[in-house]
Amino acid sequence: MSWIKTLLTYEKAPGAWSWGLHRITGLGLMFYLYLHIFALTALQEGPEAFNAEMELFKSPVFMLLEWALFGLVLFHSFNGFRIVLIDLAQGAKYHKKMLYWLTGISIALFAGMGYVIFSGVFH
Amino acid sequence: MIHKYDVVIVGAGGAGLQAAIEIPTESSCAVLTKVFPTRSHTGTAQGGVSAALGNEEEDSWEWHAFDTVKGGDYLGDQDAIETMCKDAIRAIIELEHMGMPFNRTPEGKIAQRMFGGHTANFGKKPVRRACYSADRTGHVMLQTLYEQCIKNDVTFFSEFHVMDLIIRDGVCRGLVAIEIKTGEIHIFHAKAVMFATGGYGRVFQITSNAMAGTGDGFEMAYRNGVPLEDMEFVQFHPTGLWKLGILVSEAARGEGGILRNKDGERFMERYAPSIKDLAPRDMVSRAIFTEIKEGRGIEAPDGSFYVGLDLTHLGKELIEEKLPEITGFAKTYLGVDANEEWIPVQPTTHYAMGGIPTTIDAEVIVDENNTTMPGFYAAGECACVSVHGANRLGTNSLLDILVFGRRGGKKIAKFIVNADYPELPDDASAWTHETIERIRNNDNNVKMIDVRSKMQKTMMDTCSVFRVENTMKEGLQKIKELQEKYLLVGIDDKSKGFNTDLLEVAELGSLLNTAETIITCAINRKESRGAHSRDDYPKRDDTDWLKHSLIFATTGSTPDIRYKPVIIKQFEPKERVY
Amino acid sequence: MAYKQVSSRSGGALSWFLQRVTGIVLLFVMIGHYILMHYNIDSGHTYDAVLSRMQNPFYKGLQMTFVVLGIYHGVNGTWSVVRDFDLNKSVSWTIYALLVISGVVFGLVGITTLMSF
Amino acid sequence: MELTVRIQRYDPEKDSAPHFENYKLENVNKTDRILDLLNRIKWEIDGGLTYRRSCTHGICGSDAVKINGRNRLACSVLVQDLKISKSTIQIEPIPALPLEKDLLVDMSSFFEKYEIVKPYLIPKDAPPERERYQTNEDAELLFESAKCIQCGSCSTSCPSLWVNENYIGPAAFLKAYRFIFDTRDDATAERLDLIDTTDGLWRCHTIFNCVEACPKEIDITWHISQLKKAALRREI
Numbered sequence A: 001m002s003w004i005k006t007l008l009t010y011e012k013a014p015g016a017w018s019w020g021l022h023r024i025t026g027l028g029l030m031f032y033l034y035l036h037i038f039a040l041t042a043l044q045e046g047p048e049a050f051n052a053e054m055e056l057f058k059s060p061v062f063m064l065l066e067w068a069l070f071g072l073v074l075f076h077s078f079n080g081f082r083i084v085l086i087d088l089a090q091g092a093k094y095h096k097k098m099l100y101w102l103t104g105i106s107i108a109l110f111a112g113m114g115y116v117i118f119s120g121v122f123h
Numbered sequence B: 001m002i003h004k005y006d007v008v009i010v011g012a013g014g015a016g017l018q019a020a021i022e023i024p025t026e027s028s029c030a031v032l033t034k035v036f037p038t039r040s041h042t043g044t045a046q047g048g049v050s051a052a053l054g055n056e057e058e059d060s061w062e063w064h065a066f067d068t069v070k071g072g073d074y075l076g077d078q079d080a081i082e083t084m085c086k087d088a089i090r091a092i093i094e095l096e097h098m099g100m101p102f103n104r105t106p107e108g109k110i111a112q113r114m115f116g117g118h119t120a121n122f123g124k125k126p127v128r129r130a131c132y133s134a135d136r137t138g139h140v141m142l143q144t145l146y147e148q149c150i151k152n153d154v155t156f157f158s159e160f161h162v163m164d165l166i167i168r169d170g171v172c173r174g175l176v177a178i179e180i181k182t183g184e185i186h187i188f189h190a191k192a193v194m195f196a197t198g199g200y201g202r203v204f205q206i207t208s209n210a211m212a213g214t215g216d217g218f219e220m221a222y223r224n225g226v227p228l229e230d231m232e233f234v235q236f237h238p239t240g241l242w243k244l245g246i247l248v249s250e251a252a253r254g255e256g257g258i259l260r261n262k263d264g265e266r267f268m269e270r271y272a273p274s275i276k277d278l279a280p281r282d283m284v285s286r287a288i289f290t291e292i293k294e295g296r297g298i299e300a301p302d303g304s305f306y307v308g309l310d311l312t313h314l315g316k317e318l319i320e321e322k323l324p325e326i327t328g329f330a331k332t333y334l335g336v337d338a339n340e341e342w343i344p345v346q347p348t349t350h351y352a353m354g355g356i357p358t359t360i361d362a363e364v365i366v367d368e369n370n371t372t373m374p375g376f377y378a379a380g381e382c383a384c385v386s387v388h389g390a391n392r393l394g395t396n397s398l399l400d401i402l403v404f405g406r407r408g409g410k411k412i413a414k415f416i417v418n419a420d421y422p423e424l425p426d427d428a429s430a431w432t433h434e435t436i437e438r439i440r441n442n443d444n445n446v447k448m449i450d451v452r453s454k455m456q457k458t459m460m461d462t463c464s465v466f467r468v469e470n471t472m473k474e475g476l477q478k479i480k481e482l483q484e485k486y487l488l489v490g491i492d493d494k495s496k497g498f499n500t501d502l503l504e505v506a507e508l509g510s511l512l513n514t515a516e517t518i519i520t521c522a523i524n525r526k527e528s529r530g531a532h533s534r535d536d537y538p539k540r541d542d543t544d545w546l547k548h549s550l551i552f553a554t555t556g557s558t559p560d561i562r563y564k565p566v567i568i569k570q571f572e573p574k575e576r577v578y
Numbered sequence C: 001m002a003y004k005q006v007s008s009r010s011g012g013a014l015s016w017f018l019q020r021v022t023g024i025v026l027l028f029v030m031i032g033h034y035i036l037m038h039y040n041i042d043s044g045h046t047y048d049a050v051l052s053r054m055q056n057p058f059y060k061g062l063q064m065t066f067v068v069l070g071i072y073h074g075v076n077g078t079w080s081v082v083r084d085f086d087l088n089k090s091v092s093w094t095i096y097a098l099l100v101i102s103g104v105v106f107g108l109v110g111i112t113t114l115m116s117f
Numbered sequence D: 001m002e003l004t005v006r007i008q009r010y011d012p013e014k015d016s017a018p019h020f021e022n023y024k025l026e027n028v029n030k031t032d033r034i035l036d037l038l039n040r041i042k043w044e045i046d047g048g049l050t051y052r053r054s055c056t057h058g059i060c061g062s063d064a065v066k067i068n069g070r071n072r073l074a075c076s077v078l079v080q081d082l083k084i085s086k087s088t089i090q091i092e093p094i095p096a097l098p099l100e101k102d103l104l105v106d107m108s109s110f111f112e113k114y115e116i117v118k119p120y121l122i123p124k125d126a127p128p129e130r131e132r133y134q135t136n137e138d139a140e141l142l143f144e145s146a147k148c149i150q151c152g153s154c155s156t157s158c159p160s161l162w163v164n165e166n167y168i169g170p171a172a173f174l175k176a177y178r179f180i181f182d183t184r185d186d187a188t189a190e191r192l193d194l195i196d197t198t199d200g201l202w203r204c205h206t207i208f209n210c211v212e213a214c215p216k217e218i219d220i221t222w223h224i225s226q227l228k229k230a231a232l233r234r235e236i
C-alpha cells in the first residue's frame, strides 16, 4: 500500500489532477446511477409512493446534492471528451489547454446551474 | 567468485559493444561495464561519424585518409588510417542496416554535414562527410549497438568495476572486478580480454568527459607492464560551454556557426584562411587561447574569459532541426538563447589520442618491435592504433570505435577457437584486495576530493593547450606528491554494497597514474605537433620527433620512454596549413 | 524481482475503445436527459408528468439507451480501475463477477421500470 | 546563498528503514546543478552518500531522482529552476523500484520491460548493398522517441506503475514506438502483441506524469496514443 503515500506526495500536474478527478467522478456517477435506478423503481409502486419520494428531493439538502451531481457530470463528461481527443486525435499536444478551457466552461455552467436550481425557475 | 568466459570485454561503449556483436554465439562472452551499457560515454557524442559515402557531394576514402593524416600532423600510422577510411563506408551502411536513425538527404540517403578538417580533393575545400542524427549521433549509435547486443543475447555484467588485469609471463589471463552492488570481488578467467574502457578526461579540471572517464583502462594496462603510446597528445575541444566544459559540438560550426572575439571579429580567418572555423581542433583551441591572451576575449562576470560561438544567423528552424541538444544545453546551463546571443565557449579537455598501443586488429603491442601480447586486446578511445596521430579529427572517433571494435571482435573470435585457457595464478586478486583493504583502513584525514582537485588543477595549469618545460616539471613534481598522498586517502563509507565512496578513490588512483604518464611524455617530446604545443619548441621537428613514444612503468621512480617509427605510406609529411 | 509478463491480449483494445464510444454517446444522451428531464418548462417530476412523457417512444428510447450504455460504461470503467491493480486472480474474478451481475441486475430493474408504462 | 538539502538516506547494512538527513550548504549559486550539490555533500560532508551519475549533462540517464516531489535528472536541474520553500530542497529516490541504498534503486525490472518489446530492428528482407532509403520526414518521425535516455523518470512517475509493478510503462512503449513506426521495420504485429495487453497500453490513462517528468521533453503520451491507435486499428 505504499503507493498511497506516493500518490499523495508526488507533485500533481494538471494531467494528474484531471485523472484523479475523472476517476472519482466516474466512480461517483456509477454509484449514483445505481441509486437512481433503484429510486425510480418507486414508479412501479404507483403515484403515491413516487410523489412522496419526489417531495423529498425538493428539500434544500437534495437541491445541493443535485447541484453537486451536476458538477460531477460536467467534469466527467467534458474531461471524458478531452480524453477521447487525446487518445484518438492529436489532443496530447494540447491537453493542458483543453483542461483549462473545459474547467472554465464547467465553472460557468456550474454557476448557471446553481442559479437554475436554487431560483426555482425550472423544475 | 571465479567466472570462466572465452572472451571478456571491458567497456560497453561503442567499441566494446561493436566487438561483442562480432563474437559468435557458440563462444561464451561477457561484457563488463561500470555503468549500465547505454550510460557509456559514447552516448554523449553529438556531431557525427565520418565516412566518404559521397551522398551529398563527391568524396573518396583517399581524401578522408589524407585529411586524417594531415589532421593528425603526420603522426598517425598510415596503414591503420587507410584501413579505417576504407572500412568507414561499410561501417556506416552496417549501422544503417542495424536500424540507426540517421538524418536523410532529399533522396532518402544518409545525410552528411561538414566537420572540422574534413576536406575534398586533398585540402581544397570543406566537404560534407559526417553522417549524423541531429546532434545526438553518439546517443543513437550507442542505442543501436546495444539493441543489437540484446538481439544477440550478449551477457552483460553491468555495474562491475574492473580493478586489475591478470597478466603473468607476458600472457593475459583474465581480470579482477568488484561487483558494485555487493562489493564482492570476482575473478574472470578468460582466453581473451578486450579493453574498451574509453578516455581519461577527468584528469583535467575542465572536460567534456563523463565522470566515469577516469582512465582506468590505461592505468590497469600500464600498471601491469603494458606501455602506453603517445600519451602527450590530449585533445582540447575548442568549444566547451564556458566554465562547465560541456561540449558544444563542432557540428555547430559545420552547420555554419562562427567563432567571434569581443570585437565581434571572425578571428579564425586570421589563423586558417581557407577553412576558417572548420580548422582542426588543436588549431582552433590555440587560436581561442591566443585571442584571450592578447586581450580579445570576452570577460565574464567572474573575471575569466571566453569567446562567443555565434549561431544567431542560422535561423530557428535549422537550429531546432539539427542542433537542438546543444542549444538546449546552452539554455539549461547558462540561460543563453542561441537564437539571440552568442554561446560563451572555452576549450575543454576532450579526447585521448594516445593509449594502449595496438595493431590494426586490436591486438595489444608490448614493445617498440610490435610484439603482441597473447590474449589482450584493446579498442576505442583507450587504444592507440594510431589513426589520430597528434590530433584527432572530429567524427573520426566514432568511426574508430566501429572499425577497430569490429576488427578486434573478429580477431578474438578467431583466436579463441584454438586457444586454451591460460593458467590462473593463485594471487590473481591480491593487488585488488590489498588496495581495497588499504583504502578501507586508512583513517580519513586525507580527503579524496582534495587530492583529486589539486591534480585536476595542476594538469590544467601545467599541461593543457600551451606547454612549457619548467611549469610541466613543476606539475610532474606535484603529481608525484599527490601520488604519495593518495596512499593515505580514506573513506567514510565502510559498507560493502554500492560503495561508491571506495570506487571513487580507486578511480583517483587511475587518474593520478594516467596524469603522470601524460605529463611525463609531454615533457619528453621536445617539439610542437598537433595537440602538443610547446612554447619552448614551437616548431614541428620531423627529423627527431616523427616517432611514437611508448612509456613503460618501471620499478624505479622514473618511467622508461622508448620509441616506435611512424608508418608513412602515400602521404609524405608536409607543413600543415589550412 | 524479475519482470514476468503475465498479461495477455483479452479484448483490451476493444473494451478501451467501447469505453470511449459509449462515453461520447453518453455525452449527448446526458445533454438530452438534462434538458428534457429537468430544465424544460414543460417537464415535471410528478407521477403523471413522468407517465405522460413515457408515452413518447423517442423519449422512452432515450431513457433505455441511457440505462444500458450508462451501466455498460460504468461497469467497464470500474473494471478498468480494478484492473489497474495487481490483484490476484481470484480476487479480481470475484470483483469482475460482482460488477457484471450488478450491472445485469440494475439494468433489468431499470428496464422493467421503463417497460411498466 | 545558503540552502538546506534534505536527502533520504538508507543503508541496508545499517538502517531498518529509510530516513531523512539535512545538509546545510553555504555559497550555493543559483546556477548550480542539483548534482553539484549532491557531489559537494558526498565529497565534503559524507562520502557515504550514494547515487548514480556520469555524464553531468543529461544524456547518460544515470541520475534520475525525485526532487521536491517530482522525478528529474539531478544534472539537468539548476537550483534556480526549483521553487524552493524555506530554503530547502528535498531529494528522494525515484518511486516504485526496489530501494538499494540512499538515492539508488534497482533498475533491473525497468530494463527487463525495455527488452520485452524487442528493441531492435526486425526487417523482413535482407539488407541491400547500400543504405535503405528513408525520407527525412519518416526519419524525423522517430527522432523524438529515439531521444530517450532510459533514465526511468517517466515510468516511475506513473501511478499505473505504482499500483502494479507489471505495468510495462511509458519508456518501453516509447521504444516500441521507435521501431513500430520505423519504415524499415517489419515486426509491427509482433511488437503490438507484446504491448497490446492488460498490463500494457490499456493501463495508460493519459495521466501525463511521464511527460512532466521526462528530462528530454519527449511527448510520451502522444507517442502512446499513436500506439493505442495502431493496436485498435487491427481490432476493428
Ligand SMILES: Cc1cc2nc3c(=O)[nH]c(=O)nc-3n(C[C@H](O)[C@H](O)[C@H](O)COP(=O)(O)OP(=O)(O)OC[C@H]3O[C@@H](n4cnc5c(N)ncnc54)[C@H](O)[C@@H]3O)c2cc1C
Residues within 6 Å of the ligand: B010, B011, B012, B013, B014, B015, B016, B032, B033, B034, B035, B037, B040, B041, B042, B043, B044, B045, B046, B047, B048, B049, B050, B137, B138, B160, B161, B162, B163, B196, B197, B198, B199, B208, B209, B210, B212, B216, B217, B247, B249, B350, B351, B379, B380, B381, B382, B394, B395, B396, B397, B398, B399, B401
Ligand atoms: C561530449 C563528447 C562528444 C563527442 N562527439 C564526438 C563526435 O561527434 N564524433 C566522434 O567521432 N567522436 C566524438 N566524441 C568522442 C567519442 O565519443 C569517444 O571517443 C568514444 O565514444 C569512445 O568510445 P569507447 O567505446 O572507446 O568508450 P566509452 O563509450 O567511453 O565507454 C567506456 C566503457 O568502459 C567502461 N569502463 C571504463 N572503466 C571501467 C572499469 N574500470 N571497469 C568496468 N568498466 C569500465 C565504461 O563503463 C563504459 O562502458 C565525443 C566525445 C565527447 C566526450
Ligand code: HEM
Residues within 6 Å of the ligand: A022, A023, A024, A025, A026, A027, A029, A030, A031, A033, A076, A077, A078, A079, A080, A081, A083, A084, C019, C020, C022, C023, C024, C026, C027, C028, C030, C070, C071, C073, C074, C075, C076, C077, C078, C080, C081, D204, D205, D206
Ligand atoms: C457523459 C459523458 C461521459 C463521457 C464522455 C465519459 C467518458 C469516459 C472516458 C473516456 C473514460 C475512460 C477513462 C480512462 O480510461 O482513463 C471514462 C471512464 C469512466 N466513466 Fe465515463 N463518461 C461519461 C459518463 C459516465 C457516466 C454517466 C458514468 C457513470 C455511470 C461514467 C462512469 C465512468 C467510470 C466509472 C469510469 C472509469 C474511471 C477511470 O477509468 O478512471 N461515465 N468515462
Ligand code: SF4
Residues within 6 Å of the ligand: D147, D148, D149, D150, D151, D152, D153, D154, D155, D170, D171, D174, D210, D213, D214, D215, D216, D217, D218, D220
Ligand atoms: S522517456 Fe524520458 S523520462 Fe522516460 S526514460 Fe526516456 S528520457 Fe527518461
Ligand code: F3S
Residues within 6 Å of the ligand: D157, D158, D159, D160, D169, D170, D203, D204, D205, D206, D207, D208, D209, D210, D211, D220, D221, D224
Ligand atoms: S504517466 Fe502513465 S498513465 Fe500514461 S500518460 Fe504517462 S504512462
Ligand code: FES
Residues within 6 Å of the ligand: D052, D053, D054, D055, D056, D057, D058, D059, D060, D061, D062, D063, D073, D074, D075, D076
Ligand atoms: S549524469 Fe548523465 S544524465 Fe545526469
